[in-house]
Amino acid sequence: xxxxxxxxxxxxxxxxxxxxxxxxxxxxxxxxxxxxxxxxxxxxxxxxxxxxxxxxxxxxxxxxxxxxxxxxxxxxxxxxxxxxxxxxxxxxxxxxxxxxxxxxxxxxxxxxxxxxxxxxxxxxxxxxxxxxxxxxxxxxxxxxxxxxxxxxxxxxxxxxxxxxxxxxxxxxxxxxxxxxxxxxxxxxxxxxxxxxxxxxxxxxxxxxxxxxxxxxxxxxxxxxxxxxxxxxxxxxxxxxxxxxxxxxxxxxxxxxxxxxxxxxxxxxxxxxxxxxxxxxxxxxxxxxxxxxxxxxxxxxxxxxxx
Amino acid sequence: xxxxxxxxxxxxxxxxxxxxxxxxxxxxxxxxxxxxxxxxxxxxxxxxxxxxxxxxxxxxxxxxxxxxxxxxxxxxxxxxxxxxxxxxxxxxxxxxxxxxxxxxxxxxxxxxxxxxxxxxxxxxxxxxxxxxxxxxxxxxxxxxxxxxxxxxxxxxxxxxxxxxxxxxxxxxxxxxxxxxxxxxxxxxxxxxxxxxxxxxxxxxxxxxxxxxxxxxxxxxxxxxxxxxxxxxxxxxxxxxxxxxxxxxxxxxxxxxxxxxxx
Numbered sequence: 050x051x052x053x054x055x056x057x058x059x060x061x062x063x064x065x066x067x068x069x070x071x072x073x074x075x076x077x078x079x080x081x082x083x084x085x086x087x088x089x090x091x092x093x094x095x096x097x098x099x100x101x102x103x104x105x106x107x108x109x110x111x112x113x114x115x116x117x118x119x120x121x122x123x124x125x126x127x128x129x130x131x132x133x134x135x136x137x138x139x140x141x142x143x144x145x146x147x148x149x150x151x152x153x154x155x156x157x158x159x160x161x162x163x164x165x166x167x168x169x170x171x172x173x174x175x176x177x178x179x180x181x182x183x184x185x186x187x188x189x190x191x192x193x194x195x196x197x198x199x200x201x202x203x204x205x206x207x208x209x210x211x212x213x214x215x216x217x218x219x220x221x222x223x224x225x226x227x228x229x230x231x232x233x234x235x236x237x238x239x240x241x242x243x244x245x246x247x248x249x250x251x252x253x254x255x256x257x258x259x260x261x262x263x264x265x266x267x268x269x270x271x272x273x274x275x276x277x278x279x280x281x282x283x284x285x286x287x288x289x290x291x292x293x294x295x296x297x298x299x300x301x302x303x304x305x306x307x308x309x310x311x312x313x314x315x316x317x318x319x320x321x322x323x324x325x326x327x328x329x330x331x332x333x334x335x336x337x338x339x340x341x342x343x344x345x346x347x348x349x350x351x352x353x354x355x
Numbered sequence: 356x357x358x359x360x361x362x363x364x365x366x367x368x369x370x371x372x373x374x375x376x377x378x379x380x381x382x383x384x385x386x387x388x389x390x391x392x393x394x395x396x397x398x399x400x401x402x403x404x405x406x407x408x409x410x411x412x413x414x415x416x417x418x419x420x421x422x423x424x425x426x427x428x429x430x431x432x433x434x435x436x437x438x439x440x441x442x443x444x445x446x447x448x449x450x451x452x453x454x455x456x457x458x459x460x461x462x463x464x465x466x467x468x469x470x471x472x473x474x475x476x477x478x479x480x481x482x483x484x485x486x487x488x489x490x491x492x493x494x495x496x497x498x499x500x501x502x503x504x505x506x507x508x509x510x511x512x513x514x515x516x517x518x519x520x521x522x523x524x525x526x527x528x529x530x531x532x533x534x535x536x537x538x539x540x541x542x543x544x545x546x547x548x549x550x551x552x553x554x555x556x557x558x559x560x561x562x563x564x565x566x567x568x569x570x571x572x573x574x575x576x577x578x579x580x581x582x583x584x585x586x587x588x589x590x591x592x593x594x595x596x597x598x599x600x601x602x603x604x605x606x607x608x609x610x611x612x613x614x615x616x617x
Contacts, residue, residue: 190601191553205584294469316473
């Protein structure tokens with residue numbers, strides 16, 4: 050187990066390095082720089098600024114220096130939010146984004162599995178057809194449309210919930226963004242678990258369980274659910290990537306001070322260390338999450354533990 | 356009959372987007388100073404106007420046209436990359452196959468939207484780049500599906516016969532293998548289009564995709580969301596149309612996929 054984890058972490062390193070280098074190069078070959086303002090800087094000032102941030106050194110040297118600092122956990126200074134290091138900004142934004150993403154994942158798994166189980170309990174009947182149509186609708190709904198629509202109905206229309214802002218993590222402020230972010234993932238989870246259950250329910254051990262007179266609910270939950278969860282587990286990695294990406298838009302729609310907004314602002318401002326820091330962090334998070342999904346996969350299906 | 360509903364709706368939307376703007380009295384960027392934020396069904400503006408008095412119907416139709424054009428182009432880019440990558444991996448096989456598929460797995464798991472956002476921000480925001488960037492991200496599923504098909508096809512007698520007859524590999528792949536996976540590729544192409552529409556709208560929503568005065572459904576949703584407390588119809592019209600297009604494309608694609616049996 051431990052050896053598997055260590056091996057997987059090592060094989061993830063090249064991927065992480067490739068992402069960092071790719072983003073690094075993309076930012077640097079693009080026109081424009083962090084010190085382009087409305088008013089052109091006087092050349093001596095610009096040169097001094099670039100020297101103090103090490104931007105005057107040759108690119109390969111900068112890349113090596115950056116990776117070296119990164120290895121020590123130092124993301125460097127923000128070039129635009131002066132007086133803040135990227136680590137400061139991450140410390141502010143990451144908890145918001147992680148709260149949003151984790152809650153959305155939980156809601157999506159809960160809703161999706163419940164819908165998948167209900168659909169599989171009445172295969173081919175109207176609850177099945179209705180739930181699967183709803184799941185298709187959900188996966189086709191982009192969160193930047195559902196977000197504003199939810200605000201329009203529940204925020205502005207009914208006045209039940211606040212429409213934007215973070216308010217130090219006040220639960221009422223989280224309801225709409227979490228739902229908007231969770232719905233497409235919930236739809237995908239429902240479809241995958243329904244398909245998984247349909248595959249398992251035709252197998253011999255289910256027939257045996259039925260022959261022993263177990264109740265349908267007990268068969269579904271105790272005997273069919275675990276193997277049927279495999280497709281859901283392998284979807285968790287892409288789901289995490291989708292949630293982190295979706296959070297960029299949701300944070301914009303609901304004016305939440307998360308990391309995604311810093312990323313978009315940072316890219317617009319050519320704030321190299323901020324953008325690189327966020328990309329690196331997100332890539333790392335997603336790699337970790339994929340590892341977790343793999344371990345979960347092994348736990349669900351002992352045959353593939355190797 | 357019921358199965359055709361999505362396709363018929365899509366055809367109607369396409370027709371309206373292509374022919375509609377020319378038939379309307381207002382251009383999509385023309386401002387009617389006498390009717391700012393007019394509600395739907397007001398005289399001269401069937402669906403009302405937006406916050407600066409531009410006809411919403413004209414804007415929505417032009418936005419649909421741009422969104423669908425970008426999506427079609429990007430889906431084609433994804434098709435070309437995905438089929439080439441998947442066919443190469445499946446045909447060559449062995450270590451090469453394994454390495455190529457490991458790359459696909461790795462890319463699948465990465466926040467690739469972030470790289471696209473970077474691309475958009477850094478290299479100006481041309482439409483060309485929008486669809487190249489999106490197409491470069493959305494080819495992964497296509498590559499997986501095509502590889503699986505190629506693996507199965509290369510064991511089939513007619514392919515083995517072609518090999519035995521001494522045909523060059525490139526010729527076998529293009530002449531014998533690719534025609535046999537056209538159906539599945541088409542189904543996944545149809546399923547890629549809603550993905551691409553979503554990415555394009557996502558970028559436009561963030562202000563990184565299509566630029567004013569040109570418009571797309573993503574921009575219209577964004578404008579409508581900014582103005583929804585005063586003029587909710589400016590959000591509802593493009594938002595619901597976008598949702599309808601996405602749902603129809605998904606339903607049609609899934610149906611085709613089930614029919615070709617993949």
